[in-house]
Amino acid sequence: MCLCLTLFLLGFFSYLRNKRQYTEGTSPAHTSAVRMGGAVSAGEDNDDLIDNLKEAYYIRSDLVEKAFRAIDRADYYLDEYRDNAYKDLAWRHGNIHLSAPCIYSEVMEALDLHPGLSFLNLGSGTGYLSTMVGLILGPFGVNHGIELHADVIDYAYQKLDSFIKTSDSFDKFEFCEPSFVAGNCLDIPLESRQYDRVYCGAGVQKEHEDYMRNLLKIGGILVMPLEEKLTKITRTGTSTWETKKILSVSFAPLVLPKHGPNGKPKIVPLPRYEVRTLQELARICIRHTLRVTTDEKESQSRGRGSSFSVGRGLAVAGLHKYGPRFKRRRVHRRQCSIQVVATLDGNNNQGGRAVDEEEATAGERERRRQTRGTRRAAKTAEEEQEAAAAEDEVVDEEEEQEEEEEKETGELLRPQPAVNLLRERILGLPLPEPLKMYLLFYREK
Structure with missing residues (x-):
């Protein structure tokens, strides 16, 4: 009798534990797999990968889905490693690193992004996540990143420039372009400004938790790997917080800062916050006007929603x-x-409906x-x-x-790629060539 009762209690507590893991964002069936990625089936292309992430319930909102579909993950890989881009696995080559897609999707969902927010990415890496965030923040948001390695920042700017110049997806969004600085995120001065959203892409130990919290504004959200758990922390007041564990993860720990020759820690200033110039505001306004006109024209010709929906439909079925x-x-x-x-x-x-007797003849x-x-x-x-x-x-x-x-x-x-109507309209404007290039975000180095 005691043995049966013991087994029943063990089974009941196991059920409660598994249920809690499921509600935190991961099912017990793949908790260990999530630690290193690989919880989602590999896809043939970026759309297949996003479909798999949606099916596994890692991507849950339309806004996050559109951002993921707009940027091909393979574009952030070195050419010789592109074949592995659509697997749900992390990738590292030297200092270049990308987390698993299931991790990025959980991070994007947890950040609860919307236009106009300020975002700080600690360990910004290739800029893949920062670029997706910028698609949601819009032109009046703030998008900053800190990266330890200067060569990775150069790589991130190359990928950002390529996305702006060559991707049709760029012209379907109002974009908040990210800015990166080199340094250790633990060297940020305590009196620095605070952000609405903060993400840390390295493992944070308990002793650095308060340091990370202080980067948040009241009402802000911090997402970071804290003691082997991807954790969401919301600042509800001056000294009040709400904490939620999302899923089990495995991240390389934060690199501790090195002191300077005088024994004092280095100070890493955050990227400068600059007010938009009238020239930039005019560019934003012109592109928005042309985009809205283009979307309305496309919607009327197709008889359905705007062209803001990115890469869905036939590509999902492999018809590409x-x-x-x-x-x-x-x-x-x-x-x-x-x-x-x-x-x-x-x-x-x-x-076939019944009619009243008085209307029988008319009904017939x-x-x-x-x-x-x-x-x-x-x-x-x-x-x-x-x-x-x-x-x-x-x-x-x-x-x-x-x-x-x-x-x-x-x-x-x-097939031949679809014509980018926004760019075609800009190129067709009666303007000097340098001004057209400025409207297209092409920049002379």
Whole structure:
């Protein structure tokens, strides 16, 4: 009897522990995997990776999803390591380091970002996270980072410049460009300004917890690995805090600062906060006006939401591989057929309703009229389906031909990228060339 009671109590407490782990953001089935990443299946491309993160409930909000889809994780890898970019694993090469995607997604969700906030990234690394944050903060936010290694800061600025100049995603967002400084984050003066959001990308020991907390404004959020747990700390008052453990993680510990020749610690100033110039405000206003006009035009032509949605839909199904331009047409036709059938069903249901005796004659005439219309619509739907089926056959033949060409040449056939309407409109403005380049954020070194 005692043995049964003991086993029951052990099972009950195990259930409570597992339930608590699940509510903190990780299921007991992959708690150990989360420590080093690898909790999410690998994808073929960035969209596949984001789909897997959503399915595993690491990405939970639309805003975070759009930021993740806008930036290809592989762009922050060295070329020879790009094949590993879509695995849920951390990557390190020399001083360059990226955390696992599941960690970054939990961090982005925990920070609860919105436009206009100030953000400080301690251990900013490649700038991957800071750039995603900048897409949400908008042009009137503050986006600062501190990185220990100067060569990593150079690498981060190269990636940032490439994103601004070459990525179409950049033109779909109002961007808060990050600024980085070299130094040890533990050398920040205590009297420095505070931020709305702070993230630390290195393991923090208990003795440095108060130091990190003091970087926050009241109402601010700090996310950091604290004693092997990714922890969210919210400052609710001058000396009051709320703490929540998110999931188990394993981070390299903070590097302790080195004293100068005189025995005193070095002082690392934070990036300067500069008020926007009138020239920058004009650029923001012009780009916003052109973007809104472009989005409205695209929305009207497509009959759906704005172009702000990034990289969703066909790429998720893997249709990006052999020519989505054909499959988009086929999917669209099928959707049209479905809408026609749904309309027919609605008409049939409406025609089958009971009518009052006084309106029986009128109802009968209406049913006959609907029946005739239904037959005509059904005939049209059949013709539409036959046309779609014929087109499907043509598309299948074209895809088979493309696959054969790919096997022969060994090259992956990809469609032409969509035209960036915002950039096309800027280039079409009657302005001097240097001003067009300024509006496009192109900068002469």
